[in-house]
Amino acid sequence: MDKTYEPHAIESRWYAFWEERSYFAPSGQGTPYCIMIPPPNVTGTLHMGHAFQDTIMDALTRYHRMKGHDSLWQPGTDHAGIATQMVVERQLAGEGRTRHDLGRDAFIERVWTWKAESGGTITRQLRRMGASVDWTRERFTMDDGLSAAVREVFVRLYEEGLIYRGQRLVNWDPVLHTAVSDLEVVSAEESGFMWHIRYPLAEGGGDLIVATTRPETMLGDTAVAVHPDDERYKHLIGLHAVLPLTGRNIPIIADEYVDPTFGTGCVKITPAHDFNDYAVGQRHRLPLINIFTPSARINDNAPEAYRGLDRFEARRHIIGDLEEQGLLEETRPHKLMVPRGDRSHAVIEPLLTDQWYVKTGPLAGPAIAAVKTGKIKFIPENWEKTYFDWLNRIEDWCISRQIWWGHRIPAWYDAEGKVYVGRDEAEVRAKHRLSPEVTLEQDADVLDTWFSSALWPFSTLGWPENTEALKTFYPTSVLVTGFDIIFFWVARMIMMGLKFMGDVPFREVYIHGLVRDQDGNKMSKSKGNVLDPLDIIDGVNLNDLVAKRTSGLMQPQMAPKIEKDTRKQFPAGIHAHGTDALRFTFAALATTGRDIVFDMGRVEGYRNFCNKLWNAARYVLMNTEGKDTGLNGGAIELSQADRWILARLQRTIDEVNAAVQGYRLDQMAQAIYEFTWNEFCDWYLELSKPVLTDPASSEAAQRGARRTLVRTLETLLRLLHPLMPFITEEIWQRVAPLAGVAGDSIMLQSYPEADRTLVDDAAVADIEWLQQFLLGVRRIRAEMNIAPGKPLPVLLRHGSSDDRQRLERQRRALITLGRLETIDWLDDHAPVPEAATALVGGMNILIPMAGLIDKTAEIARLDKEIAKLRKEEERGAAKLGNADFLGRAPATVVEKERTRLAELQTAIVKLEEQRTRIRQM
Known part of the structure; x- marks a missing residue:
């Protein structure tokens, strides 16, 4: 492996590898699991909300795929009637023309041309995020199949009297008409x-x-x-x-x-x-x-x-x-x-206009019952109230729009204004026995984009044909969406699914929050606080970031303030972090239903987490490649540390599985992070070194350590893969053969399940004792400002028989990892030397201070540090005592100041306690 983790060197390569081999397609085996992507606008580009939502959906899909489910994440885009028409009309305006100069048919052809040339931006960006959608099934709300489904639904609803044309008040845009x-x-x-x-x-x-x-x-x-x-x-x-x-x-x-x-x-x-x-x-x-x-x-x-x-x-x-x-x-x-x-x-x-409407009352009743009876479950459950409130007050749905791009309403008028509805003009003429002499003109309006989107869960699977995909994947498993479209999309999909499929479109609705900036404000172009996910992935220099945030503002006078704020927040621009770090950040923030406050510091931290994992993998490979990892027989001897890490891994696996099943990706990320960083990297890798490097270690013990290293890492990579697909694939390809695991890709491997036979409580107790021992020594080093590498003599007293046995089992590890000179027992009745102390249960750890520190110099150092912190404390307290600051600053900024002040006060107390202890020596 390369010495340095470089995400750009691996991400595009692995995504192409997965896509070329059709790994995203359903396996055809196991229980069906299906997620429908909320179709992004074909005009759109990836924003933070998309990136957050897509991370959740991809993590769920990859997880269930590895669980052996027949998994489909259905992709597609929405034709975005008004937005797309505006894009093309702006192009025409630049040429000095309007759509009326072209005429309807030529304008529609022009839009299709634009879609073919420029409409795939967001799907390319989805690939950058690692989205494992089945691209071979990609749909577009204006493709032939979905257009046929739209006409079918319109005609059936009209024939039942559930669609009508009438004059009512609507929101009217006087510019778009x-x-x-x-x-x-x-x-x-x-x-x-x-x-x-x-x-x-x-x-x-x-x-x-x-x-x-x-x-x-x-x-x-x-x-x-x-x-x-x-x-x-x-x-x-x-x-x-x-x-x-x-x-x-x-x-x-x-x-x-x-x-x-x-x-x-x-x-x-x-x-x-x-x-x-x-x-x-x-x-x-x-x-x-x-x-x-x-x-x-x-x-x-x-x-x-x-x-x-x-x-x-x-x-x-x-x-x-x-x-x-x-x-x-x-x-x-x-x-x-x-x-x-x-x-x-x-x-x-x-404005009072003639429009087409859907009678929603008859459709709302079954949609309410579906949630009340538990056929559909909202997560979190409190969103059910929002859903019920809207459906109980629902009004008829205006489904017509006075534009050209979209599904043209399948209604025709004769010279007297009589309306005929059908799937096409030929059907209308045949049904109503109209002679060729009767002139018919199709309604000029198109359908609301949300009308076709309401059919998405079944139209994308081939309805009205009874396709195998429809039979397999409908109802879908879960809908992942924001709360802001519960009315516009979620409720309408439920109404249409029940009406035309006789069943709910999904079993669960996972509602996530909005992504807000570091001060808790909604991200918007007008505020100039938008972050581009690809800038976080690839990096962007400061001037380009400023240009992005200040271009196209509705209020150009805001540009100087936005530029100033941007230069202050990102003085060096945004460094490249890679996709995995961004995805892990989103997962770690994904508490159910709450808005997330996005902090670039978290991304920096998870970029460091990637580095930590990368370096851990390099250590494992350096100690196992070309060596015996227990694949060819031979005695295996597992140390207490080996048994401990395997036991801790099983608990982590249980925690992660429970978290995913409860849609708590934040808990999933936290459990994996803590195991990886704290237990595997900081403790187990260190505990493995004495075994692997000591010539006195038996071959069986070294074989056991190597096998534990590769098997733990391989399992960890599978555990982490749904959240960080790229780095886990890169490392797994090197580690899997050493662990005796065959396969072409980590994404096709099984997701870890806990093995109860590997839980060794005695080993866990032993290593927890060792950890407390070493943490006590490290705390003394830190408090007394003793150099980390200086060998220390350690005395123990008041220990139990268990403490004495554990010391003998862990002596070598304690001396190596604690950089200790000696460990000796002190008779309980012997005089106690001047020493710093720590406790492990009832056992005292004593480190004699004679010759280790200069008391006068150390007290002077502490006095200087305390004085410095007191000045910072005074500044913080003054700011929080300023009514003007409290009144103007965002609540999140005020809270940060309060937290900082509390941390300063805690640090001062600890330093003063340390100074007191040294004086008393």
Whole structure:
């Protein structure tokens, strides 16, 4: 093996090796195990959320594959209707053209061309993460098979009356000219105003003052509402107000929706331009007056003076006219939540349009029952409440979008506007016996991307055909996803799976948290705190990192601050860490359901863990390659250390298996880390040295040590493989033959199961005694500032017969590992020399200090160190006593300061205790 661990030298080579040999394909043997990848957008690139989620899915898949299950991780990408269309439209804009210049068919062809040339970025990046998906089964939501499934579902739902076309209020993007889902709307607090407007009473006698943040929509008002119990306005209920600037009389109604304490307690009702007002309008049968065009300009339903104006331009004119007419009572600054399209960044407008809808009520009942009866289990269980809350309040699903890229709605219209639904035009004509003379035009809209995604668990397996894959892998085993799409995707997959397959789409739903930055903030481009997983894997210089974080900002004025913060956080850029270190970091942070705070320091630590494993493997190979590891017969003698490490390995195997089965990858990672670093590397490798290097050791003992080294390491590599696939494969290829294990790849080996016959409690007790002995000596060295290599005389007293026996068994190891000069028993009644002491159970360890330290010099050193720490303690305490700091700093930063202060105080106490002990000698 190379002296230095270089991840780039091994990662691409091993991934190509696995993929070329089809190792990711199901074996066809064992119990089926299947995970469906949440299909990333074909326009997308790998972000931290993807990398985190893919690490979890790959670890589960590799684990179950090694467990002997018939494992499939199904890959694919989503056509991402709006996002993809925007990419290609931007290309056309650069050429001075629009999609309308090309026409629909030519534009769609252009999108397919782009997809073929540039749409595979994220799948290449998935390979970099080590994703063991079966690429031979890769699907795309617009491929022929999935498109056929989409049409089949649409037609069947329509024929059952579960799909209909109707006019309702939707989120409308006035730049993209399409309805968008709630998930594509980002609401954030912005500064605005609250305008108080006088609405004169039609019957005379004064006016009502209405408060609004959107005065332009008043042109579509059809009522003024007050709370039915509001004594201020009870006498006006049933009367009318005159709508300013229009002259229309509108009723004054009572509705419990109104909050009497907000504003003036009078609310303008615009049912065609506000979701809450729409509900009020339905209850009171109010007319719906749409005043906006698809571009959010004032249409002909408004007074002529405002027609054709952009909504915000109209706002300025309306405010001016109200002021001129003495109807503007007051203008106040006001913070409000503004909804913007996540693609166009335009303010979203609630708009009354004709759209296609799915009746979700009949589908929601079975979906609720599936979770209540335990057919589907949420992990953590608390997410069931979120699921139930949404399904119990579910509204019909708007599934049409006014764009060109996507699954075109399989509906046709004749000249009179009559609608016909079918799988294709030929079927429509045959079913309805339409002559060739009847002209039909297909609906121009496409389906919401989430419609095709809702079919993903069964459409990807070949439905509506009853394929072998469908029979084998449906229902799938587990869905791994974030909580933010429980409504948009998880619930809809469950509804569609139950409807069309008669069974749930998955048995378990593992909900993971979001990845946040080191201060606990959500990662976003606008904040400039995004990390690219490939930058962590490959490294990136500081200037390129700054350029990435400041390019394409919605608020360019933020660039200087983002650059400053980036240069402070990463003064040397980001070093290359490799995929395995990043994956292990994600696993170690994967507590169920909680958001994870990503700290680059953790990645550095796990990069060091890779180095530790690499160096341990080099030690094992140097001591076993070309030597007898017990494969050819011959006596085997296992030392207490050999038996101890084998026993500890069995406990670790049990802990790891239990952790994976409970979806606690953090506990899996911790158990493996502690065994590898603390027990195997720091203790067992050291304990093996006296046996392997001492000429007095028997051949049987050396053979036993070699066999234990290679077998423990080989098992450890298999245990670790689901989390760190690349480094484990590289090392395993060298170690496996020495351990007598045959096979082409570690990923096809069996996952370790604990062997109870290897648990030796006596050996464990012996080595734990040895560890306590050596740790006591090391603590004394550290506290007394004695050089690590200086041989020490050790005296023992008050030892039991067990202590005496253990000393004889472990004397050689203690002297070698502790760098001890002598170990002697001191009579319990003999005078005790001036010594530093430690305890192992009831046994005293004494190290005489005569000649070992200069008391005066050591006390002076401790005084200097204590003074230094006290200054740091004062600075920390002052910062935490600063109200301005506590008020402005993120909670995570404040907590770090508190932790640091506590650590300083603990260190000071320990140093003072050490100084006291030396003075008393």
